[in-house]
Amino acid sequence: xxxxxEMLRIDGAQGEGGGQVLRSSLALAGLTGRPVELxxxxxxxxxxxxxRQHLTAVRAAAEVTGATVEGAELRSAWLRFTPGPxxxxxxxxxxxxxxxxxxxxxxxxxxxxxxxxPSTLVFEGGTHxxxxxxxxxxxAVYFPLLRRMGAQVEARMERAGFYPAGGGxxxxxxxxxxxxxxxxxxxxxAPVFEAWAMSAGLAVTVAKRELAVVRDALGISREAAxxxxxxxxxxxxxxxxxxxxxxxVELVTAFGxxxxxxxxxxxxxxxxxLRFVDxxxxxxxxxxxxxxxxxxxxxxxxxxxxxxxxxxxNLAIVQxxxxxxxxxxxxxxxxxxxxxx
Amino acid sequence: MDRLATVVIGFYGxxxxxxxGAARWERWRxxxxxxxHPDRIIDRLELIHPPREAAGAAQVAADIAQISPxxxxxxxxxxxxDPWDFEQVFAALHDFARAYAFDLDAxxxxxxxxxxxxxxxxxxxxxxxxxxLPAALIQTSPPRHGDRDVAGQVQIIxxxxxxxxxxxRRFEAEHAESLAFLKDGVDTRDPAFNRLIAELERVAxxxxxxxxxxxxTGAGKSRLARRIHALKAQRRQVRGELxxxxxxxxxxxxxxxxxxxxxxxxxxxxxxxxxxxxRAADGGLLFLDEIGELGLEEQAMLLTAIEQRRFxxxxxDAPVESEFQLIAGSNRDLAAAVRAGRFREDLLARIDLWTFxxxxxxxxxxxIEPNLDVELRRAGERVGRxxxxxxxxxxxxxxxxxxxxxxxPAGFRExxxxxxxxxxxxxxxxxxVATVDxxxxxxxxxxxxxxxxxxxxxxxxxxxxxxxxxxxxxAHVVAVCRRQPSLSAAGRVLxxxxxxxxxxxxxxxxxxxxxxxxxxxxxxxRPDPPR
Numbered sequence: 029x030x031x032x033x034e035m036l037r038i039d040g041a042q043g044e045g046g047g048q049v050l051r052s053s054l055a056l057a058g059l060t061g062r063p064v065e066l067x068x069x070x071x072x073x074x075x076x077x078x079x080r081q082h083l084t085a086v087r088a089a090a091e092v093t094g095a096t097v098e099g100a101e102l103r104s105a106w107l108r109f110t111p112g113p114x115x116x117x118x119x120x121x122x123x124x125x126x127x128x129x130x131x132x133x134x135x136x137x138x139x140x141x142x143x144x145x146p147s148t149l150v151f152e153g154g155t156h157x158x159x160x161x162x163x164x165x166x167x168a169v170y171f172p173l174l175r176r177m178g179a180q181v182e183a184r185m186e187r188a189g190f191y192p193a194g195g196g197x198x199x200x201x202x203x204x205x206x207x208x209x210x211x212x213x214x215x216x217x218a219p220v221f222e223a224w225a226m227s228a229g230l231a232v233t234v235a236k237r238e239l240a241v242v243r244d245a246l247g248i249s250r251e252a253a254x255x256x257x258x259x260x261x262x263x264x265x266x267x268x269x270x271x272x273x274x275x276x277v278e279l280v281t282a283f284g285x286x287x288x289x290x291x292x293x294x295x296x297x298x299x300x301x302l303r304f305v306d307x308x309x310x311x312x313x314x315x316x317x318x319x320x321x322x323x324x325x326x327x328x329x330x331x332x333x334x335x336x337x338x339x340x341x342n343l344a345i346v347q348x349x350x351x352x353x354x355x356x357x358x359x360x361x362x363x364x365x366x367x368x369x
Numbered sequence: 370m371d372r373l374a375t376v377v378i379g380f381y382g383x384x385x386x387x388x389x390g391a392a393r394w395e396r397w398r399x400x401x402x403x404x405x406h407p408d409r410i411i412d413r414l415e416l417i418h419p420p421r422e423a424a425g426a427a428q429v430a431a432d433i434a435q436i437s438p439x440x441x442x443x444x445x446x447x448x449x450x451d452p453w454d455f456e457q458v459f460a461a462l463h464d465f466a467r468a469y470a471f472d473l474d475a476x477x478x479x480x481x482x483x484x485x486x487x488x489x490x491x492x493x494x495x496x497x498x499x500x501x502l503p504a505a506l507i508q509t510s511p512p513r514h515g516d517r518d519v520a521g522q523v524q525i526i527x528x529x530x531x532x533x534x535x536x537x538r539r540f541e542a543e544h545a546e547s548l549a550f551l552k553d554g555v556d557t558r559d560p561a562f563n564r565l566i567a568e569l570e571r572v573a574x575x576x577x578x579x580x581x582x583x584x585x586t587g588a589g590k591s592r593l594a595r596r597i598h599a600l601k602a603q604r605r606q607v608r609g610e611l612x613x614x615x616x617x618x619x620x621x622x623x624x625x626x627x628x629x630x631x632x633x634x635x636x637x638x639x640x641x642x643x644x645x646x647x648r649a650a651d652g653g654l655l656f657l658d659e660i661g662e663l664g665l666e667e668q669a670m671l672l673t674a675i676e677q678r679r680f681x682x683x684x685x686d687a688p689v690e691s692e693f694q695l696i697a698g699s700n701r702d703l704a705a706a707v708r709a710g711r712f713r714e715d716l717l718a719r720i721d722l723w724t725f726x727x728x729x730x731x732x733x734x735x736x737i738e739p740n741l742d743v744e745l746r747r748a749g750e751r752v753g754r755x756x757x758x759x760x761x762x763x764x765x766x767x768x769x770x771x772x773x774x775x776x777x778p779a780g781f782r783e784x785x786x787x788x789x790x791x792x793x794x795x796x797x798x799x800x801x802v803a804t805v806d807x808x809x810x811x812x813x814x815x816x817x818x819x820x821x822x823x824x825x826x827x828x829x830x831x832x833x834x835x836x837x838x839x840x841x842x843x844a845h846v847v848a849v850c851r852r853q854p855s856l857s858a859a860g861r862v863l864x865x866x867x868x869x870x871x872x873x874x875x876x877x878x879x880x881x882x883x884x885x886x887x888x889x890x891x892x893x894x895r896p897d898p899p900r
Contacts, residue, residue: 079407080439101372102410122438124405152438192405192519193394195435229391261435262394285517286395 033062038348040069040105043341047082051135052321052342054089054109056349058139059325063110070105077103081127088121088132092139116145116204123153124194128160133200134170134318138325140202141179147202155189155196156226156266158283161314163188163198164226164268168279169315177207177326186259188228193262209368210319210328213310216274221246221301223253223270225294227284229263234290238267241294246301267294269301276310307333309363317342320366324355329367335359374412377403377507378469379481380489381418381426389428397511397521399483400429404437405520412476413441417465417485420446452486459492466502478504479525498528505529547574550603551596555743558735565725572723573597574604579675579695579720583703584727585829587780590698593727594656597696601654609653609693612646617662624667626683629674635684645682647674650693658698660720661706668713671695675719695720701833709834730777730784737770737784744785748792756792758800766791766805776816776826787812823847827894828887843887846880847894856880856891 038053050069057064070076078086078101086100086107094112121136123129129151140147155163161170163185171181180203189196223242225235235255243253246269265284270277280300284293304312311319313334320339323329324346332339335357343366346355357366379400386400404411414433418426423446430442449461471478480493480502496502505527512521530536549556551566551573572580580597582590591613598611619627626635630645647655657663663671674680675695679688697720706712730737741763749756758766769775770784777783791800791808822844824832835843846863853859860876861868868874884890 075408080410081407083410102408124437124439127407193391193432193436261391263391 035108036062036064036348038064038066038345040066041071043344044337045072045341046070047085047131048317048338048341049345050078050082050107051085051131052345053349054085055135055138055321056345057109058089058093058095058111058114059142060349061111061113062349063108066107066109068105069107075103077105078107079103080124081131084121084123084127085132085135088119088136089139091119092136092143114139114143116140116143116147116202118148118150120150121152123151127153128157129153129155129189129196129198130157130163130166131160133166133198134161137174137181137200137202138321141204141207143202143204145204147200147204149200149202150197151200152195152197153189154191154194155185155187155198156264156281156283157191162266162268162281163196164266164281165279165314168268168270169277170318172277173210173315173319174207174322176211177209177322177328178205179207180205188226188258188260188264190228190260190262190264190266193260193264195261207322207326208328209326210323210330211275212328213275213330215276215308215310219271219273219305221248221252221269221271223248223268223297224256225254225265225267226256226258227265228258228260230265230284232257234265234284237290238265238284238294238297241291242267242269242298245295245298265290265293267297269297271301271304273305274310278304278312278315280304280312309333313339316364316366320355320357321346323366323368324350327368329365332364332366333362335364339364373477374475375410375479376413376415376476377411377479377481378415378502378504379403379417379483379507380485381416381422381429382484383419383422383425385484386429387425393432395519397519398429398432399509399521400481401432401436402511402520403481403507403509403523404433404440406523407520409523411437411440413443415443415445415469417445417447419452420448453488455488455491458486458488459495462489462492462496463501466496471503473503478502479507480504481509482506483509494528544570547600547604550600551593553592553596553743555736556739557733558739559728559733562728562733562736565727569593569597569725570600573600574606576723577694578722579697581697581699581703581720581722581724582727583699583724585729585780586700587777587782587784588700588727588729589781590700590727591656591658592781594654594658594696594698598654598656607653607694609651610649611654611656612650612693613656613658614646615658615662617659620662620664624664625670628667629670629680629682630685630689631683632685635682639684643682647671647680647693648682648689648691651691653693654696655693656696656698659700660697661699661701661703661712665711665713668716672713672716672719702831705831705834730780731775734771738767740781740784741767741770741788744788745792748785748789749798751789752793754798756795756798756800758791759802762800762802762805765802766809769809775812778816778826783812827889831888846883847889850880850884850891850894859891 038049040049042049050066053064053066069078083100083102086097089095090097093114096110099107121132123132133151167183171183174181182201183198185198187195187197223239225238227235232255239253239255267282268279270279280297282293282297309332311330311332313336316332316334317336317339319330320342343355343357353369355366355368357364382399386398388396388398400416416426416430426444430444433440433442447461449457451457480497482490482493493506497504497506505525508524508526510522512518547570548566551570557563582593584590594613595611598607601607626643628646630643630648631639633639633642670680678692679690681688703712703717707714707717745756745758787808791804795804824840824844827847849862850859853862857877860880864876864879868876
């Protein structure tokens with residue numbers, strides 16, 4: 029049991045020094061059964077220590093792993109997390125405005141793949157928040173890749189939750205089973221674009237204007253650019269563009285906001301999509317930091333064109349838990365290659 | 370160990386919190402925003418709302434459940450016929466606070482003052498300040514323009530001022546300052562006197578009731594009255610003047626008119642109306658020194674004036690009003706004066722609420738040295754030059770001044786006069802041993818005043834209660850006792866005639882009983898009474 033294993037100490041201020049250090053540590057502690065003690069949590073931030081959204085992630089991870097937790101208080105800079113066995117089951121995880129339900133989902137999903145039985149997770153809260161990967165990213169990029177690795181994950185969004193009203197809802201069905209390694213991903217050099225504009229509580233003309241810009245810029249058909257009216261408690265608008273190129277899939281998102289013209293929002297999404305195309309590597313910035321964890325856990329390799337602070341922080345945390353041999357990264361000619369040696 | 374749960378009590382803002390459409394989320398709604406802060410968890414919200422606004426309040430509760438799953442909302446319908454009526458709102462909120470089961474071991478309470486009328490805000494403030502509601506105040510404000518964060522700002526105001534270190538230090542400093550103020554800058558050492566001043570400071574700053582300063586002459590009653598007035602003026606507790614009068618100087622017919630004023634033609638020679646001292650003290654302080662010297666009639670008028678804050682000037686048909694705080698001074702035992710029928714019992718009862726017994730200088734010898742320093746500086750200012758006292762001269766003066774050989778019958782007044790004389794005579798501004806010796810000789814001479822029968826020193830203020838008839842007799846008896854070696858010897862001298870007619874003369878017993886009437890004994894009269 030965990031008492032026999034030495035406590036791992038993590039400096040919460042390392043790397044990006046924010047919630048990522050915490051969430052990755054919680055997932056890895058639960059998966060390795062190793063207790064972890066975090067200090068200097070979010071030390072450099074304006075509001076340092078644990079905020080509400082972080083406490084929600086701690087509670088979710090503790091529930092799934094039957095962990096005992098000390099220091100889980102608002103603004104606490106210190107946390108001790110001693111996990112128990114991971115249990116499958118039905119979990120209802122409600123996240124307030126301040127946090128995104130997708131971040132909590134990312135924390136507990138790897139845990140439930142290693143549970144003793146299947147799980148149903150109901151997430152409530154924000155689904156489309158500029159400070160986190162939107163639900164559509166999980167659905168279009170992350171879950172399909174996990175499925176390619178052999179994981180059994182099904183998800184559906186029942187209601188969108190835009191900032192600040194939140195109130196979104198999505199359900200995840202997870203069957204346990206160790207996934208295989210991250211598969212080789214290669215670009216084919218022929219990107220295919222698909223765009224959708226989501227909006228709630230707004231005139232349809234907003235989405236129409238956005239898609240007109242996207243179609244013109246990327247030269248895509250009306251069938252590949254659709255309006256998705258979604259149910260949501262508050263008003264909201266986002267433009268998603270999915271780029272598929274060989275094995276590589278990326279989803280970029282731009283957020284509408286009061287006072288921001290639809291054309292500007294759409295142009296931002298287009299620019300991001302084209303940047304991915306230009307980079308040439310199969311893995312984009314946000315997927316990269318998620319895959320660092322998956323390579324560390326399940327093996328495999330990938331190649332990315334953007335090496336963010338989040339990715340390098342995750343690398344350090346994974347190495348701290350699993351050893352330096354579990355995953356390594358090196359730069360060659362402006363690209364980053366991440367693999368288990 | 371466990372965190373205290375945070376409970377917010379507040380009104381549903383009928384304007385600010387209202388909202389139905391999806392766009393309400395983009396508007397700042399104080400009660401909802403309170404639960405949207407990433408660094409703050411509200412565990413429970415007690416939302417008070419008018420019964421007719423139940424739907425709006427329920428909407429707020431539902432919205433909070435969505436954005437803050439950590440929060441439980443409880444709705445409290447409360448009917449207020451007029452939410453701007455202070456009495457009504459206060460009563461309703463007071464009832465709410467009384468009925469609420471506060472659990473201070475498990476929860477901490479915040480009252481949200483941003484919503485509700487200004488009257489409600491005032492009521493919350495008063496209830497929190499008086500601790501009827503054991504809560505701090507929480508104020509919310511909208512996000513700054515251009516801020517993407519919808520929650521806005523929050524400010525918690527704890528009315529328990531002792532929780533603010535900087536304020537506590539400020540109050541301590543202010544307290545020390547007012548004590549020093551009352552002591553007139555003299556760093557007194559006598560612990561009993563310092564306790565008295567500390568208590569007097571509290572009373573002076575908190576009470577408008579009469580204060581009675583008792584003590585022998587020269588104990589500093591007048592000076593203290595002036596300092597009380599200055600302290601209250603500095604704290605803006607009085608706007609009026611300090612009116613001082615020694616009642617011994619206004620005895621007789623003029624007394625009533627001096628104190629209470631008169632109308633024109635009130636009596637022969639009253640060609641002009643006179644306002645009187647009580648009227649002059651309106652809004653301020655009236656210091657009546659030697660209040661025991663006031664005539665019985667004036668005492669009755671004074672009592673009415675204190676109790677009703679109005680009185681009839683001599684010859685007037687209509688009362689005039691004056692609101693003043695009375696400070697009474699007395700060097701005699703007023704209770705004894707009441708027994709003797711010279712002072713009204715009801716007046717004493719009225720002014721005896723805050724009585725302070727000021728010890729005379731002879732009982733506060735530890736304070737002679739600090740007074741010496743301050744008075745020396747003041748004397749220097751009066752004579753217009755800096756005056757110093759060399760070490761030897763200082764020791765010489767203090768050795769005498771603090772010894773039993775110096776009775777200081779006139780108290781601090783006498784000490785200050787001695788210091789002023791030395792300062793004036795000091796050659797080149799330096800008080801030397803010769804100056805001190807000259808002054809000490811002068812003091813000793815004055816204390817052997819042939820006019821002084823010594824009874825004041827012996828009996829204290831009680832000597833003033835003696836009739837001249839008794840006084841002469843007692844002074845002679847004391848003088849004889851001091852010259853004779855024993856009680857019996859003194860008795861033989863004093864009863865020299867009558868003893869010859871007695872079969873069994875018992876002079877000693879007669880003398881002992883006589884002395885006892887004045888609380889004296891033969892031994893106490895010896896030049897060097899045994900300790």
